[in-house]
Structure formats: C-alpha cells, structure tokens
Amino acid sequence: MQTPAIPANEIERLHVLRALAILDTKAEERFDRVTRIATRMFNVPIAMVTLVDANRQWFKSCIGLSTTETSRDISFCGHAILGNEAFVIHDATEDIRFHDNPLVIGEPHIRFYAGRPIRTTHGFKIGTLCLVDSQPRTFSAKDINDLDDLACLVESELAAIELAIMDELTELSNRRGFSMLAEKYISYFRRHKVFASLVFIDLNGFKSINDTFGHEVGDQALQAFGKALKHVGRSSDILARLGGDEFVVLLSGTRPPEAHLFIKRLKQYLENVRQQSQQPYQTLFAYGVVEFDPHQPTSVDQLLLEGDALMYQLKKNGTASAS
Numbered sequence: 001m002q003t004p005a006i007p008a009n010e011i012e013r014l015h016v017l018r019a020l021a022i023l024d025t026k027a028e029e030r031f032d033r034v035t036r037i038a039t040r041m042f043n044v045p046i047a048m049v050t051l052v053d054a055n056r057q058w059f060k061s062c063i064g065l066s067t068t069e070t071s072r073d074i075s076f077c078g079h080a081i082l083g084n085e086a087f088v089i090h091d092a093t094e095d096i097r098f099h100d101n102p103l104v105i106g107e108p109h110i111r112f113y114a115g116r117p118i119r120t121t122h123g124f125k126i127g128t129l130c131l132v133d134s135q136p137r138t139f140s141a142k143d144i145n146d147l148d149d150l151a152c153l154v155e156s157e158l159a160a161i162e163l164a165i166m167d168e169l170t171e172l173s174n175r176r177g178f179s180m181l182a183e184k185y186i187s188y189f190r191r192h193k194v195f196a197s198l199v200f201i202d203l204n205g206f207k208s209i210n211d212t213f214g215h216e217v218g219d220q221a222l223q224a225f226g227k228a229l230k231h232v233g234r235s236s237d238i239l240a241r242l243g244g245d246e247f248v249v250l251l252s253g254t255r256p257p258e259a260h261l262f263i264k265r266l267k268q269y270l271e272n273v274r275q276q277s278q279q280p281y282q283t284l285f286a287y288g289v290v291e292f293d294p295h296q297p298t299s300v301d302q303l304l305l306e307g308d309a310l311m312y313q314l315k316k317n318g319t320a321s322a323s
Contacts, residue, residue: 001074001100003074007081012124015233015239016120016124017051017124017126021161021177022051022161027061031049031060031154031157032063034049034061035061035062041146046062046108046132048130050075050077050115052078052127056071056072057071057075057077057127064108064132070103075103076103077115077127079097081117089112089114090136090137090139091112092110108132110132110134113131113132114130116150121158129147129150129154169226170225172240172241173241174243178238178240178242182250183300185238185250186292186299189252192294194252194253195294196252196292197250198248198251198303198307199249199307200310201246201247203245203246203283206244209281213280222241225285226239226247228266233262237250238252248304260289286311288309288313289307290310
C-alpha cells in the first residue's frame with residue numbers, strides 16, 4: 001500500500017481548513033443534497049464530501065457509509081488532493097498503490113474510486129467530492145465533467161462560508177470565524193483540562209507604512225504578517241485578523257513562557273524576511289499574552305478583552321514591541 005504524499009503547502013492548507021470551522025460539525029442539507037444527487041447521477045452506492053485533516057479524512061457529507069472518518073494514511077482522497085483534476089481508480093485491486101489497502105481488502109471493499117479535489121477561493125485543496133463502488137467501473141470524459149460540475153456546487157457553498165468567517169486579504173480567520181472556532185477549542189480544553197495561551201497583537205506604525213509607501217504596500221505588509229503567523233504557528237493553533245492591524249493567536253496546550261517563545265520565533269522570522277527581501281520598513285508590533293486556565297470560568301470574549309488591555313498597557317509602557 002502506498003500512503004499519500006504531503007502537499008508542499010500543507011501548513012497553510014491545514015490553517016485554511018481549520019479556519020473554515022466545519023470539521024466535526026453536524027450534517028448540512030446544502031452538502032447532503034450534492035452527495036444525494038451524485039449517487040443518483042452516477043448510480044454508485046457511496047458518495048462523500050471529504051475534508052483531509054492532518055491525520056484523518058473526515059466526511060462532511062456521506063451517503064452509503066455509517067462511519068464519519070478514516071485514517072489519512074489509507075485514504076484515497078489523500079492522493080486525490082495532490083492533483084488538480086479528478087483522481088480515478090477503475091479497479092483498486094489491480095492498482096499497486098491500493099490493492100492491499102484496508103479499505104479495499106476490507107469494508108467497504110473499494111474497487112472503483114473517483115474524487116475531484118475541492119478548492120477554497122484561494123485555491124487550497126482541502127478535500128474532495130468522491131464516488132465509491134464495490135464493483136470496478138469505467139468513467140468517461142463526460143462523467144468527469146459531470147463530477148466537476150457537482151464539485152463546483154460544493155466549492156460555492158464553501159465560498160459562502162469563507163466570505164462569512166475568513167479575512168480575504170490575509171486568508172486568516174476574521175473576528176467572527178475566530179470566535180466560532182475558539183469557542184469549540186475552549187470547550188474542548190475545559191473538558192480535557194488543557195491549558196492554552198491567547199496572544200493579542202497590534203502592529204506598531206502601520207499607518208506610517210500606508211502613508212509613506214501607499215496602501216498597496218500596506219496590504220502587502222498585512223499579508224506578509226499573516227503568512228508569518230502561519231509559518232511560525234502550528235496547525236492546532238487558531239490564527240485570526242480581528243480587523244485593521246489587530247491579530248490574535250490561540251495557542252493550544254501552551255503556557256505563557258512557551259507563548260513568549262512563539263513571539264521570539266515570530267520576531268526572528270519577520271527579521272529574516274525583511275533582510276532577505278530588502279523590505280524598506282520594519283514590521284513592529286505590541287502584544288499581550290493571556291493564559292486560559294481550564295479550571296477557571298472564562299469566555300473567548302473575556303480572553304480577548306484581557307489580551308487587548310494587556311497589549312495596550314505594555315504598548316503604552318514601550319515594553320512589548322518587537323521586530
């Protein structure tokens with residue numbers, strides 16, 4: 001069996017997937033409608049909208065299977081997201097990559113698979129619309145076009161979600177998206193007694209970048225800072241642009257001393273980028289670190305307020321700037 005390779009943009013891909021806040025959510029008619037149509041259109045017993053997470057593939061919609069996820073290592077969809085077109089296996093028992101796959105030799109006894117990558121508005125392939133049969137099948141060019149049309153319906157629904165909860169400029173969560181995702185995380189942390197740290201960040205001198213170099217360069221600075229957060233952060237962290245030049249990071253399983261190490265790595269990354277790209281300005285910021293204690297009652301809004309207040313106080317004192 002051949003395990004699927006990891007995409008080159010995996011870190012960013014996972015951040016975008018998590019930012020959508022749809023993993024482990026309830027079934028939705030807008031996605032179930034597409035899988036129902038797919039089973040009828042192609043006369044297959046199984047159709048799914050899958051999302052490929054770090055170590056699993058999770059089914060946002062699934063017709064014909066009772067399970068909700070499988071390991072990514074044995075997934076066909078993990079292979080499908082590596083390409084740009086439909087990934088088709090006519091008979092898995094005759095394909096060296098899959099003939100001894102647990103999903104082939106055991107339930108659901110996959111013989112035929114066709115999966116078309118599902119892309120976000122910025123082109124990240126986060127999952128598939130896929131068809132499965134326990135019998136080998138042919139799949140014509142017309143079939144591929146029809147599958148592509150259905151996949152576009154799924155992408156349209158995802159685009160509507162993105163518009164509501166993601167920041168278009170930086171491709172991070174927006175304030176609403178952060179609140180939705182952080183509430184889920186905080187609930188999990190509280191149940192499992194996991195500590196976390198919230199880092200509230202405000203860029204220093206951002207207005208002068210706009211005034212000196214223009215708003216296009218200012219937008220590029222915000223994009224670069226978002227990219228830096230994704231590079232330094234982990235896939236288990238929540239990254240967001242709250243608006244303007246304010247950002248927030250929720251670091252899971254992290255106490256304040258480790259959060260300050262995160263800031264140190266962020267500083268170093270930004271400085272390296274500045275030197276390598278001969279950037280004409282420095283990215284300076286102030287920050288406040290607030291700890292989430294699972295044993296104490298608190299809310300996402302309260303953490304944000306405390307982080308904002310601490311950041312402002314340290315910024316006022318000139319003790320929390322970084323470059």
